[in-house]
Amino acid sequence: MTLLQVSPSTWDWEFAREILPDMLRGLRVTVEVTVVGIAIALVLGLVLAMLRRSHRRAIRWPVGLMVEFIRSTPLLVQLFFIFYVLPDYDIRLSGWSTIVIGLALHYACYTSETYRAGIESVPKGQWEASTAINLTRMQTWRHVILPQAIPTALPALGNYVVASLKDAPLASSVSVVGILAVAKEIQGDTFRGMEPFTIAGVLFLLVSVPLAILVRLLEKRHAFERT
């Protein structure tokens, strides 16, 4: 703590420039993890949403409970669970796989709710008409329901892409060297926290704000098209 007080408390541009390349490398890892994680989440979420509409209670209820449970507990603890508990059962995952699987599972539960809203917005008559023309349940999903449900859900799903990006720095807690881990490392080596953490915040804004604006534009355009 004394070291912190001794160190000069002004912003050091030279130092900032020096650490920038490392920070950017960290950001790249963070973005990579997000992209892979959310891509899996978007597919898995759809599967979960379909399972929650299953005719069988033995499928519907456990899936529903699992979704609620995962949504209500911190991703950080879920990561620890994957990282420390699974090896006891001889499943050893790298930090990278841990954060990707963690993000994918966590956000699949969120996106499943969005898909569900999309599926519920498809009129009941569509199901009945499918039965009338003798489609199987799988055919009904594939050719009738999902083509209508997914476009409705799509803009809202964008919000979870942004949200998952914001959770991706948790990678540092399972020893993946993303943007936060780089910042922490620099802080540990130099005892200067101001530059690395401020740069981390600014770099983050540079990615997440344009992304959020893009999502909002998509939402607006979609709302316009539907009216």
Next chain:
Amino acid sequence: MLGRDQYQALLDGAQITLQVSALAILWGTVAAVVLGVVSLSPFRPLRWFVRVYVEVLRGVSAIILIFWAYYALPLFGVDLSAMQAGVLALGLNLSAYGAEIVRGAVQAVPRGQTEAALAINLSGWQRLWSIVLPQAMVAVLPPYGNLLIEIMKSSALVSLISMSDLTYEAQSLRQNRAADSIDIFGATLIIYFAIALGITGIVRLLERRFGRGLDTGRAGTAFGAAK
């Protein structure tokens, strides 16, 4: 299985989790209401200020905010304890998301309500406090409940700045090999889930309380059903 001592350690941690969450929710909610109302003010610079505040804070992730408050702020001469940094960061996060919810809900209160309040000569403050906000509450509560759960979940991040919350206690039990990891993290997740259920329950009660006498809200009203 966990022994008595281990349960006690987790429960002590849960108490810190509740404390951090409650303090952050308390000040974050006050800030959210103020910012939400201010974002509708006729004074343009004020509106812009809120816009920027909301965009920036929603853009950086809670985890980076916490690290920044803990490691970077001291260099600006503000030395915060881990508790203060955590409460500050989580509250900032909450206020940004909360302000948007409050703004939307206030906008959704029919104009006629304000006009009628004006007609019976209520002051600006009375119009806001006794007429508009109580009605906005009905629309605020469901999304706000979800937000509170998000904040409670984010409070797990304070374990990374060495506050002995629930997640931190779980980690130290694991490091001391005090029990099997699956028992430790299983119990931890269940405690978090229980806290989330508690929050949902409280929000439901509030929904019923504020929905009473209005025929709009989803919540059942005392007289509405009979009509």
